[in-house]
Amino acid sequence: xxxxxxxQHIPDQSGRVAVVTGANTGLGFExxxxxxxxxxxxxxxxxxxxxxxxxxARIAGDVTVQALDLTSLESIRSAAxxxxxxxxxxxxxxxxxxxxxxxxxxxxxxxELQFGTNHLGHFALTGLLLxxxxxxxxxxVVTVSSTGHRIKAAIHFDDLQWExxxxxxxxxxxxxxxxxxxxxxLQRRLAxxxxxxxxxxxxxxxxxxxxxxxxAPLRTPVTWLAPLLTQKAEMGALPTLRAATDPAVVGGQYYxxxxxxxxxxxxxxxxSSPDSHDRAVQQRLWTVSEELTGVTFPVGDVSRxxxx
Numbered sequence: 001x002x003x004x005x006x007x008q009h010i011p012d013q014s015g016r017v018a019v020v021t022g023a024n025t026g027l028g029f030e031x032x033x034x035x036x037x038x039x040x041x042x043x044x045x046x047x048x049x050x051x052x053x054x055x056x057a058r059i060a061g062d063v064t065v066q067a068l069d070l071t072s073l074e075s076i077r078s079a080a081x082x083x084x085x086x087x088x089x090x091x092x093x094x095x096x097x098x099x100x101x102x103x104x105x106x107x108x109x110x111x112e113l114q115f116g117t118n119h120l121g122h123f124a125l126t127g128l129l130l131x132x133x134x135x136x137x138x139x140x141v142v143t144v145s146s147t148g149h150r151i152k153a154a155i156h157f158d159d160l161q162w163e164x165x166x167x168x169x170x171x172x173x174x175x176x177x178x179x180x181x182x183x184x185x186l187q188r189r190l191a192x193x194x195x196x197x198x199x200x201x202x203x204x205x206x207x208x209x210x211x212x213x214x215x216a217p218l219r220t221p222v223t224w225l226a227p228l229l230t231q232k233a234e235m236g237a238l239p240t241l242r243a244a245t246d247p248a249v250v251g252g253q254y255y256x257x258x259x260x261x262x263x264x265x266x267x268x269x270x271x272s273s274p275d276s277h278d279r280a281v282q283q284r285l286w287t288v289s290e291e292l293t294g295v296t297f298p299v300g301d302v303s304r305x306x307x308x
Contacts, residue, residue, distance in 0.1 A: 005267050017043070017090050019129070021095055023052070023055065029055055030236070041062040045066045046066070049065055068125070072107065079125070091138070095143040095144060097118075097121075118179060123289045123295065127296065127297045139196040140199060145183075148169075151170075152169050155281055155284075177275065180254065183252070201256065202262070204256060241267075
């Protein structure tokens with residue numbers, strides 16, 4: 001019997017409510033589609049509602065659309081209020097949406113676009129929805145990172161918004177490293193509650209729209225090599241789906257494709273960079289993220305409470 005984890009391994013999701021950001025296309029769409037196919041009530045949380053409605057029409061099952069612009073704290077707060085009004089419980093929050101290698105731009109709140117969207121937007125959304133997950137046994141927050149968290153990646157506290165200089169690759173690395181640090185710090189804070197876990201995943205190199213802003217010198221070679229390097233979005237979504245649904249998953253794990261260089265293949269637990277496990281940086285990033293977003297979480301820092 002094959003040990004490869006596939007869509008067929010997703011347990012019955014009947015009765016579960018799943019919110020998936022960026023679910024109108026690519027990895028998010030496939031994640032939502034497979035969850036709905038297993039019986040979950042799925043909310044496509046998307047920036048473009050019209051595209052979201054078209055995506056929902058292609059998914060069989062209980063699927064609704066929620067407007068969510070992760071580049072705007074006002075939109076995030078509005079979306080969270082809408083979701084809280086409709087859903088007294090949420091079983092699964094998948095922080096999937098993201099941008100990659102964009103030219104330097106800022107969000108509505110003045111954050112660098114990649115850091116603001118990929119990390120701060122999801123940080124705020126999670127904080128605003130977490131009390132809907134905490135009472136639910138088996139609930140999960142799954143945040144999608146990337147192997148890019150290893151490339152030119154560090155948390156630049158002296159210039160988080162890249163105002164002095166800008167590297168689109170390094171900015172993406174910072175954002176994806178922040179996704180992992182957020183997951184690990186969130187898991188520590190959740191552990192005492194015993195109901196909700198935080199898990200991370202990455203899709204390897206998947207054939208999606210995410211790389212449309214890749215630097216020009218890389219576009220041609222990547223296009224030629226794509227058939228060898230990439231996998232379809234259905235496969236790229238499997239690490240997220242395993243992190244979201246496999247009963248064997250434990251908090252703080254990280255899932256990715258199973259080949260040696262984690263570019264493609266069936267999902268398995270993988271390791272992240274040593275930098276991602278720096279607890280002092282995780283805690284500092286958490287504090288800064290709360291200050292920048294104005295969102296505080298209903299779970300405290302247990303390690304610091306013990307020290308006091």
